[in-house]
Amino acid sequence: MTIQDIIQVLLFFALLIGLTPILGNFMSKVFAGERHFMLPVFGWLEKLIYKFIGIAPNEEANWKSYTFGLLLFNLIGFIFVFLIQLFQTYLPFNPAHLPNVTWHSAFNTSVSFVTNTNWQGYAGETTMSYFVQMIGLTVQNFVSAATGMAVLLALIRGLSRKTTDKLGNFWTDITRIILYVLLPLSILFAIVLVGQGVVQNFKPYEEVQTLQGALQVIPMGPAASQIAIKQLGTNGGGFFNANSAHPFENPTPFSNFLEMLFILLIPASLTFTYGKMVGSTRQGWTIFTAMLILLIVGLGISLYAEYSSNPIFGNLPLMEGKETRFGITNSVLWSTVTTAASNGSVNAMHESLSPLAGMVTIINILLGEVIFGGVGAGLYGMVIFIILTVFIAGLMVGRTPEYLGKKIEAFEVQMAIIAILAPSFVILLFTAWASVSNLGLSSLNNAGPHGFSEILYAFSSAAGNNGSAFAGLNANTPFYNLTTGLGMIIGRFGIIIPVLAIAGKMAGKKITPPSAGTFHTDNGLFIGLLIAVILIVGGLTFFPALSLGPIIEHLLMNSGTTF
Amino acid sequence: MKTLFIALKIFLFFTVLTGIVYPLLVSGMAQAAFPEKANGSIIIKDGKAIGSELIGQKFDSTNYFIGRPSAVSYNPLPSGGSNYGLTNATLKKLVAGRKQQFIAFNQLDSLTEIPSEMLFASASGLDPHISPKAALLQVDRVVKARNLNPGQKEKLTRYIHSESDLPKFGLFGQSRINVLLLNIELDKLSSKYADNK
Numbered sequence: 001m002t003i004q005d006i007i008q009v010l011l012f013f014a015l016l017i018g019l020t021p022i023l024g025n026f027m028s029k030v031f032a033g034e035r036h037f038m039l040p041v042f043g044w045l046e047k048l049i050y051k052f053i054g055i056a057p058n059e060e061a062n063w064k065s066y067t068f069g070l071l072l073f074n075l076i077g078f079i080f081v082f083l084i085q086l087f088q089t090y091l092p093f094n095p096a097h098l099p100n101v102t103w104h105s106a107f108n109t110s111v112s113f114v115t116n117t118n119w120q121g122y123a124g125e126t127t128m129s130y131f132v133q134m135i136g137l138t139v140q141n142f143v144s145a146a147t148g149m150a151v152l153l154a155l156i157r158g159l160s161r162k163t164t165d166k167l168g169n170f171w172t173d174i175t176r177i178i179l180y181v182l183l184p185l186s187i188l189f190a191i192v193l194v195g196q197g198v199v200q201n202f203k204p205y206e207e208v209q210t211l212q213g214a215l216q217v218i219p220m221g222p223a224a225s226q227i228a229i230k231q232l233g234t235n236g237g238g239f240f241n242a243n244s245a246h247p248f249e250n251p252t253p254f255s256n257f258l259e260m261l262f263i264l265l266i267p268a269s270l271t272f273t274y275g276k277m278v279g280s281t282r283q284g285w286t287i288f289t290a291m292l293i294l295l296i297v298g299l300g301i302s303l304y305a306e307y308s309s310n311p312i313f314g315n316l317p318l319m320e321g322k323e324t325r326f327g328i329t330n331s332v333l334w335s336t337v338t339t340a341a342s343n344g345s346v347n348a349m350h351e352s353l354s355p356l357a358g359m360v361t362i363i364n365i366l367l368g369e370v371i372f373g374g375v376g377a378g379l380y381g382m383v384i385f386i387i388l389t390v391f392i393a394g395l396m397v398g399r400t401p402e403y404l405g406k407k408i409e410a411f412e413v414q415m416a417i418i419a420i421l422a423p424s425f426v427i428l429l430f431t432a433w434a435s436v437s438n439l440g441l442s443s444l445n446n447a448g449p450h451g452f453s454e455i456l457y458a459f460s461s462a463a464g465n466n467g468s469a470f471a472g473l474n475a476n477t478p479f480y481n482l483t484t485g486l487g488m489i490i491g492r493f494g495i496i497i498p499v500l501a502i503a504g505k506m507a508g509k510k511i512t513p514p515s516a517g518t519f520h521t522d523n524g525l526f527i528g529l530l531i532a533v534i535l536i537v538g539g540l541t542f543f544p545a546l547s548l549g550p551i552i553e554h555l556l557m558n559s560g561t562t563f
Numbered sequence: 564m565k566t567l568f569i570a571l572k573i574f575l576f577f578t579v580l581t582g583i584v585y586p587l588l589v590s591g592m593a594q595a596a597f598p599e600k601a602n603g604s605i606i607i608k609d610g611k612a613i614g615s616e617l618i619g620q621k622f623d624s625t626n627y628f629i630g631r632p633s634a635v636s637y638n639p640l641p642s643g644g645s646n647y648g649l650t651n652a653t654l655k656k657l658v659a660g661r662k663q664q665f666i667a668f669n670q671l672d673s674l675t676e677i678p679s680e681m682l683f684a685s686a687s688g689l690d691p692h693i694s695p696k697a698a699l700l701q702v703d704r705v706v707k708a709r710n711l712n713p714g715q716k717e718k719l720t721r722y723i724h725s726e727s728d729l730p731k732f733g734l735f736g737q738s739r740i741n742v743l744l745l746n747i748e749l750d751k752l753s754s755k756y757a758d759n760k
Binding site: 004007008011049052053054055065068069072073076077080123124125126134135136138139141142143171174175178183186187190191194195196197198199200201202203205206207208209210211212214216217218219220222224225226228229240241242245246247248251252253254256257310312313316317318319320321322323324325326327330331346347348349351352354355358445446447448449450453470471472553556557561562563 | 566572577581616627643739
C-alpha cells in the first residue's frame with residue numbers, strides 16, 4: 001500500500017463519519033413529518049400523491065395492516081417486473097432488439113430487484129431492454145430501498161411509542177422517503193456521474209471501427225440514472241454485466257470514490273436517525289461504532305490477504321479481475337464495503353480475490369448484513385441482534401431484559417430467532433443440495449474448494465439480499481434461478497415480518513424509566529457484547545461451511561496447490 | 564380491496580415518477596451539461612466513430628501498444644472478467660504464458676519484471692488503461708515496427724510521461740495511461756506511416 005492509498009481510505013472513513021449526523025438528522029425530520037428544506041421543493045408533489053391515491057396521510061395502521069400493505073405493494077412490483085421481461089420484444093425502447101427473457105430468469109430477476117437484492121443471473125447489456133431497465137428495474141431500485149427504510153421506521157415507532165398499536169402509514173412513509181431522500185440525492189449523484197463519463201442516453205448501441213479495423217459494438221443506455229440509485233439504495237444491480245468495474249458505470253477513481261461512499265451513506269446515516277428518533281443519539285452512535293469496528297476488522301484482513309505473497313504467483317500484485325484505474329486498495333475497500341452493506345455492486349471480480357479476502361466478503365454477508373447493511377434492513381437486522389444480546393445479558397445477570405425502557409419478553413425473542421435462523425437455514429440447506437447434485441455442480445467455473453465457495457457465496461448473497469457473486473458460477477439455469485429466487489424471498493420477508501411483529505408488540509408496551517439496575521445499551525461494554533453475539537452466532541452457524549471453502553483454499557494455496 | 568387499489572395507484576405513480584420522469588430528467592440535464600460524456604465519450608476521426616475513450620480495444624499488432632489481457636477479448640457484449648480463483652490451474656498457466664509472450668513480443672530481456680496488469684485479465688474485460696511502466700516497455704518495439712526516428716521516439720516517451728503522471732489525477736486512483744488515446748497519438752506522430760498504409 002502506498003501513502004496515497006492510505007490517505008484515500010482515511011478520507012473515506014472521515015467523510016462517512018462526518019456525513020452521518022448531517023444526513024441522519026435530515027432523515028429524522030423527514031420521517032417524523034417535521035419541517036425541512038426539501039418541503040418547498042417537493043411538498044406539492046407529496047400532496048398530489050395523497051390526493052391521487054386517496055389516503056389520509058396521517059391515518060396510521062397497526063402492524064398487521066402495515067405489513068399487509070407492504071407485502072401487497074411488493075407483490076404488485078414483482079408481477080409487473082416479471083411480465084415486462086417476458087414481453088420486452090413487444091415493448092418500446094429496445095434498440096438492440098433483445099429477445100424476451102426466459103421465465104425462470106425473469107422470475108429470479110423480478111424477485112431480486114423487489115427484495116433489494118439485485119442478484120443478477122443475466123448480463124444487462126445483452127438481456128434487458130432500456131424499457132425494462134428503466135420502468136422495471138430503476139423503479140424497484142427506489143421502492144425496494146424505500147420498503148426497507150419504512151420497515152425500520154415502523155420498528156423505531158414501535159420502540160419509541162408506548163401503549164399504542166399504531167406503527168404509522170406505509171404509503172406516507174415510502175412517499176416521503178422517495179421524494180425527500182432517495183430522489184433528490186439520486187438526481188444530484190447521477191449528474192455528477194455523467195460528468196465523470198457515465199453514459200445517459202437512449203441511443204442504439206454504437207458501432208465503431210477500431211484502430212486495427214475491427215468492429216466493436218458499444219452498448220449505451222440510461223445508465224447514470226440507474227447507477228445513482230443502485231449505489232444509494234444498497235441495490236447494487238449493474239446496468240452492465242461488469243457492474244461498477246465497467247468503464248461506463250464507473251469511469252474514474254473519483255467516480256469510484258463517490259460510488260463507494262454512497263453505498264454506505266444512507267445505512268450509516270440511519271444509525272443517527274435511529275438515535276435521534278428513539279430519543280438518544282448515543283444509542284445511534286453505539287450501533288454505528290459496533291458496525292464500524294466490524295467493517296474495519298474485515299477490511300484489515302482483506303488488505304493483508306491481498307498484499308501478501310503466495311507460492312503460486314510470488315510477489316506479483318494480484319490484478320486478476322481488477323481494473324488498472326482502481327488498483328488493489330480501492331478494489332478491496334469496495335469489496336468489503338459492498339458486502340458489509342447489502343449493496344452487492346462490484347468494481348472488481350470477487351471470485352478472483354485471494355481466498356481470505358474472498359472469505360471476508362462472504363462473512364460480511366453471512367453475519368446477517370448488519371455491518372451497516374441494506375438501507376433500513378441493516379439496522380433492523382442489527383436491532384434483532386441487540387434484542388438477542390440484551391436477552392443473553394439479562395440471562396447472565398438474572399434480570400428481565402430491557403431495551404430502551406421496553407421489556408423484552410418471550411415473543412420478541414422468538415421472533416428475533418426466526419429472523420436470524422430463516423436466512424441461515426436457506427443458505428446451508430441450498431448450499432448442501434447444490435454441492436451434491438449435478439444441478440448445482442454443472443454450473444461451476446472453478447474446481448476444488450473454490451468451486452464450493454462459488455455455491456456458498458451464491459446462496460449467502462441471495463439470502464442476505466446482497467446480490468454480489470463469485471460470478472464464474474453460471475447461475476442462469478432453472479435450478480439456480482429458482483433456488484436463489486426462493487432464498488431471496490425468505491431472506492427478505494422472513495426477516496421483515498418478524499421485525500414488524502416485534503415492532504407491533506413493542507409499541508403496546510409501557511416505557512420504564514431507567515433505574516440504578518438498568519443494563520445500559522449505549523456504552524463500550526455493550527458494543528463488545530453485541531459484536532461478540534454477532535460473531536458467535538455467525539461463527540457457530542457457518543464456520544464448518546467456511547472451513548470447507550475459503551479456509552482450506554487459503555491453506556492449499558500457501559502450499560502451492562492448484563486445481 | 565381498498566388497500567389493493569391504493570397499492571396499485573401508488574405503484575403506478577412511482578413507476579411514472581422514478582421510471583420515466585426521473586431518467587428523462589437526468590438525461591435532459593446530462594445531455595445539456597455533458598453531451599459528449601452522456602453519449603459514451605465517442606472519438607470521431609474523419610467523420611467516423613473509431614471508439615470510446617473509456618472502452619479499451621483489442622490490439623495485437625506490433626505497430627500498436629498492447630492493452631491488458633481481456634476475458635471477453637474486448638467485445639463489450641457482454642463485459643466481464645475471467646472469474647478464475649487464485650488456485651485455478653488455468654490461471655497459473657495463462658499468467659506464465661502471457662509473461663513469456665509479452666517478453667518475446669517486445670524483445671525484452673527474459674528477466675524483465677512485467678507489470679502485473681499485463682499478466683492478469685481485467686474485471687470488465689474493457690479496461691482502457693495500463694500502467695506507464697507497461698507502456699514504456701513497449702516503446703522500443705513500436706519504434707522499430709514503425710521505423711520512427713529518435714525525435715519521434717522522444718516525443719512518444721514524453722507523451723507517456725506527461726499523460727500518466729499522478730498529479731494529473733489528483734488524490735485518487737492509480738498512475739495509468741489510456742492505451743487507445745496513446746495509440747491515436749502514435750498514429751498522429753507517425754502519420755507518414757499511416758498514409759503509406
